[in-house]
Amino acid sequence: MPEGHSVHRIARQFALHFVGKPVAVSSPQGRFAEGARMLDGHVMTDARAVGKQMFLEFEHGLWLRVHLGIYGAWDFAGDITADATIASANGRMGQTNQRGTVVGAFEDSLSSIGAPRRTRLRMAEQEKLEAPLESFPPDPVGAVRVRLLTDVTCADLRGPTACDVLGPEEVQAVIDKLGPDPLVDSPKKAEERFTETVLRKPTPIALLLMDQSVVSGIGNVYRAELLFRARLNPHTPGRDVPEELVRALWKDWSKLLKIGVRTGQMLTMDGLRGKAYEAALASRADRHWVYHRTGLPCRVCGTPILMEEIGGRKLYWCPVCQA
DNA sequence: TTTGCATGCAAAG
DNA sequence: TTTGCCTGCAAAC
Numbered sequence: 222m223p224e225g226h227s228v229h230r231i232a233r234q235f236a237l238h239f240v241g242k243p244v245a246v247s248s249p250q251g252r253f254a255e256g257a258r259m260l261d262g263h264v265m266t267d268a269r270a271v272g273k274q275m276f277l278e279f280e281h282g283l284w285l286r287v288h289l290g291i292y293g294a295w296d297f298a299g300d301i302t303a304d305a306t307i308a309s310a311n312g313r314m315g316q317t318n319q320r321g322t323v324v325g326a327f328e329d330s331l332s333s334i335g336a337p338r339r340t341r342l343r344m345a346e347q348e349k350l351e352a353p354l355e356s357f358p359p360d361p362v363g364a365v366r367v368r369l370l371t372d373v374t375c376a377d378l379r380g381p382t383a384c385d386v387l388g389p390e391e392v393q394a395v396i397d398k399l400g401p402d403p404l405v406d407s408p409k410k411a412e413e414r415f416t417e418t419v420l421r422k423p424t425p426i427a428l429l430l431m432d433q434s435v436v437s438g439i440g441n442v443y444r445a446e447l448l449f450r451a452r453l454n455p456h457t458p459g460r461d462v463p464e465e466l467v468r469a470l471w472k473d474w475s476k477l478l479k480i481g482v483r484t485g486q487m488l489t490m491d492g493l494r495g496k497a498y499e500a501a502l503a504s505r506a507d508r509h510w511v512y513h514r515t516g517l518p519c520r521v522c523g524t525p526i527l528m529e530e531i532g533g534r535k536l537y538w539c540p541v542c543q544a
Numbered sequence: 545t546t547t548g549c550a551t552g553c554a555a556a557g
Numbered sequence: 558t559t560t561g562c563c564t565g566c567a568a569a570c
Contacts, residue, residue: 224551273552291552292564345565346551364563380564382553433553440551487551512551533558534552546570556560 223289223346225438226481228270229404231295231344235268235277237302238374244279245370249361249377256386257367259283265369272402272437274383276392277369284392285367290382294345298359299374303342303350348485402437403475404482412471419459419467426462426470427455428532436471438478442512445537446489447473449510454543455536511537 223231246260260279267278277285287293341351341359358375361368367378378384387395400418401411418435419426429435430444439447448455451470453462462470480488489509490497497507510520515528519539528537 227551288553290554290562291550292562293552294564347565380562382562431552442551444551535550546568548568549566550564552562554561557558 223273223344224440224443224481224487225270225272225402225404226478226487227344227346227348227485228273228275228289228438229478229482230348230485232268232270232275234295234297234301234342234344235265235275235376238297238300239265239277239369239371239376240268241265242371245368246285247368247370249365249368252364253366253384256285256384259386260285269405270402271396271405272399272433273440274395274399276396282389284387284389286383286385286387286392286395287367287378287381288383289345290380292345293381294343294379296351296362296377296379297342297344297374298340298354298377299357300339301342301374303340303348398434400432400434400436403471403478405437408475412468415471416464416467419462419470420464422459424459425456425531426453426459427536429459430470431532431534436474439474441534441536442487442509443474443477443489445512446487446510447477448538449543450489452542455531455538511539513537 241264243262243264244260245262246257248254248257260283263279263281263283265277266280267276269276273288275287277287279285289295339354341354343349343351357373358368358370361377363379365377365379366381366384369376369378401414403411406414415436419429422429424432427444427448430439430447431441447470450473451466453466453470459467477487477489477491480491487508489512511526514526514537516525518524519526519542522539522541524539524541526537527540528535530536
């Protein structure tokens with residue numbers, strides 16, 4: 222499932238290609254027929270992401286709220302903007318640049334692409350360019366809960382965990398329940414709110430990072446990686462984490478999220494050099510410090526990485542580096 | 545070719 | 558606490 226970075230990227234597609242245009246809304250699958258009728262034909266006026274939730278506003282004041290859950294996805298077809306994805310599709314991702322950083326490599330790729338083009342783009346846990354369009358709009362594939370259609374762009378939603386039409390007050394109520402998002406809230410206020418909340422709780426930090434009312438947008442990958450990067454034991458109660466480390470966690474999340482939004486990838490080993498970062502770009506298996514590396518040697522100390530379930534989700538960590 | 549898991553959440557029980 | 562979502566992918570046959 223997409224973590225916060227991809228939801229922000231999806232919202233950006235809607236901001237670029239749907240906002241300001243009348244949108245035909247339908248539910249090919251049928252399960253969203255009533256909601257579709259409430260929105261059909263209206264001009265989209267806003268597209269925003271908060272954490273893992275996305276909100277699309279229409280001119281008559283109603284909003285479409287979508288949460289993708291673990292395997293929801295948006296498929297775009299027609300005129301859309303495919304930036305970092307192009308790089309990943311044509312193998313230019315591994316190019317080095319003079320600075321020799323992972324992010325720098327992506328930035329080089331981004332500088333020459335990013336214009337809208339007529340294509341198909343799948344935005345889910347990973348982004349993927351698909352075979353070019355044969356006709357427009359394309360026939361719905363699978364269980365399309367919602368189809369949003371302008372004269373030149375089509376967006377199909379499948380498998381969401383949440384998809385509703387809400388009024389402005391309801392949207393605000395949903396957002397109010399969410400913890401701070403580094404790309405939505407002012408940096409100072411957000412850091413204060415996060416820090417204050419964490420330092421008040423006896424709950425293990427590994428659970429707090431996944432709690433969307435504490436901080437928005439972190440999922441299972443970013444959770445494991447943030448804890449490793451902080452060299453923090455996942456079982457540490459929030460209130461026992463040194464305040465400076467809590468603040469550092471927030472700043473690190475903010476940094477990783479921005480990298481994720483810019484590149485479309487969950488790059489958590491930024492700063493790697495040479496062959497190591499090329500491997501990280503080429504293979505998901507080489508992309509992370511601890512995520513999905515059960516039993517493999519820690520990249521820092523060589524100790525086998527542990528996996529345990531906490532809160533029903535798998536947690537990966539190094540018992541020595543994160544003692 | 546089939547099976548099982550997955551980068552979540554909400555509703556049902 | 559369990560189930561639904563009902564997809565995509567990789568590992569296992």
